[in-house]
Amino acid sequence: MDTIIIKSLGGAETVTGSKHLLKTSELNILVDCGLFQGLKSLREQNWKSLNIDIEEIDIVILTHAHLDHCGYIPLLVKNGFKGKIYMTEPTKELAKLILLDSAKLQEEDAEKANYHHYTKHNPAKPLYTVNNAEKSFKQFYTVKENVSIKLSEHIQCRFKTCGHIIGACSVEIVCFDKTIVFSGDIGRNHSAILPPPDFFTKADLLVMESTYGDRLHDNTNLYDSLEHWINFTIKNNGNIIIPSFAVGRAQEVIYILSQLKEQNKIPHDLPIILDSPMAASATDIMLEYAEYTTVDKEKWLEIIDHININREYMNTAEIVHDKQSKIIIAGSGMLTGGRVLEYLKHDIGNSRNTVLIVGFQAEGTRGRALLNDSHELKIHGKYYPVKANIVELTGLSAHADQSELMEWIRKYKNPPQQIMLVHGESSAQEALRVKIQTDLKIPVKILIKDEEVVC
Ligand SMILES: [Zn+2]
The missing domain is CATH 3.60.15.10 (Ribonuclease Z/Hydroxyacylglutathione hydrolase-like)
Known part of the structure; x- marks a missing residue:
């Protein structure tokens, strides 16, 4: 042998x-x-x-x-x-x-x-x-x-x-x-x-x-939890920030949010912004291989049509300072870098806002620190107090x-x-x-x- x-x-x-x-x-x-x-x-x-x-x-x-x-x-x-x-x-x-x-x-x-x-x-x-x-x-x-x-x-x-x-x-x-x-x-x-x-x-x-x-993931009320936290946050004029891996998670989140809109669970006119050139490109690749998903290509095209996709870093500052409530999906998924940090710097210190953690957070990452109830977050050399709602939704795990x-x-x-x-x-x-x-x-x-x- x-x-x-x-x-x-x-x-x-x-x-x-x-x-x-x-x-x-x-x-x-x-x-x-x-x-x-x-x-x-x-x-x-x-x-x-x-x-x-x-x-x-x-x-x-x-x-x-x-x-x-x-x-x-x-x-x-x-x-x-x-x-x-x-x-x-x-x-x-x-x-x-x-x-x-x-x-x-x-x-x-x-x-x-x-x-x-x-x-x-x-x-x-x-x-x-x-x-x-x-x-x-x-x-x-x-x-x-x-x-x-x-x-x-x-x-x-x-x-x-x-x-x-x-x-x-x-x-x-x-x-x-x-x-x-x-x-x-x-x-x-x-x-x-x-x-x-x-x-x-x-x-x-x-x-x-x-x-x-x-x-064990909490599967019982994923859609209900999302609906609750989104509506709760927009009632307080806050933003919902969803740190997300560009590949896989971002597309699943977009799909679920579009379902919530279709079911009238969250407002139709609530802006959903995908601020990530990587996630935008990954979404293009997913469209090309839509047959590998359980959603057909026409449906994907319709969903993506209702998402604001930002590829340019120049536009991020403008979105950060825009006062209207919105959902922002941005990388990186474990908050180790990327554009999501720009949103956190602006929003994490305010209890009106909510950060939804939807993926695995490895030891040593800012994402894990938030899950461990860290009272402050160090971003680009400066400490920011954590006042926003930090919510983990394990039902969205990959x-x-x-x-x-x-x-x-x-x-x-x-x-x-x-x-x-x-x-x-x-x-x-x-x-x-x-x-x-x-x-x-x-x-x-x-x-x-x-x-x-x-x-
Ligand atoms: Zn993997």
Whole structure:
């Protein structure tokens, strides 16, 4: 029997930097190639060399286009990776958008650091450039869902939709006589715009995400809660700010808000502003691949027609100072940067306004600080008191909760022989490990970064 080794280079005991290496006698396959985000100690890991010779990696498989899964690709290519990078069509378009944006931000950060001399490195350099990102696109190779692809004589892979964002998939790798499934980020069973996660029937080893391994989402009253907080805020002449990932979440939020208008739950003339060039471009890509959603293209066009989309940064100040109540959707989703900070600087100190948190907030981010009842928020070197209503709506999450993760495992005709947990913070992983072992009697291991495990 052939020896297969799994080794995580990132996304182990944390939710960012996903990079899981499958070493076999025929091929070494890296599943996902993400950037670390959030805490400074994590971000610094992006600058350290990987604990592997990059030329040993033959193939990259990308489950989806979020930065914490694809953001390291330009650096991998820059440092010598020559193989193909497999992904679905929508993932390809979204990954290009996200990587170009990431490269541009890094170039700008390095420029700023050099200009203001706040760098230990002289001169400060970007992690990678726009040019590096563009070069890596040449290695992108698209695949269809539900089709087995032969990677080498004894290794095949197959992608299946996982309902997390458009194009996102779980991946099955059949390797000699073993089947290994990488869950990717698993979506919700009842997303407003995406089909539910598909599943596989057999796995000797399941490498599974555990972001919400210790939590249940509150699904009961998502539309009611949104309706309540929007109407409550506009009655007080306030603004509703929804920090949002540009890809996936922003489009789902737009769809749900349009439903609330259609059902006369919120005023028809309440302006909804999408202030994010990235989200605007991601929306264009979603329109191009509307068949990957559960909403048809005509309906999407009608919805988007009623949204004010702002791409120009010059216009943001004007919208910030506009006195009319409105809903603003802007990035970044965890408040680590982006235009949403301009709105927060203006609005967070006033109890008339409401910040709706609709996505996962990693440790060390401003979003997590708000959820932890922080009394002030530091933005661009200055502290702002937190007086606005801070409301978390977990029903809008793009990640399965504990019960949905358990349900997803139960769908296997033959239960997986072993599960390895990745992509979760320690408390979530520990809770899910115990839950799976107790309820399903499947051995579970929490994968530790750089540890080689023979499977
Ligand atoms: Zn994701």
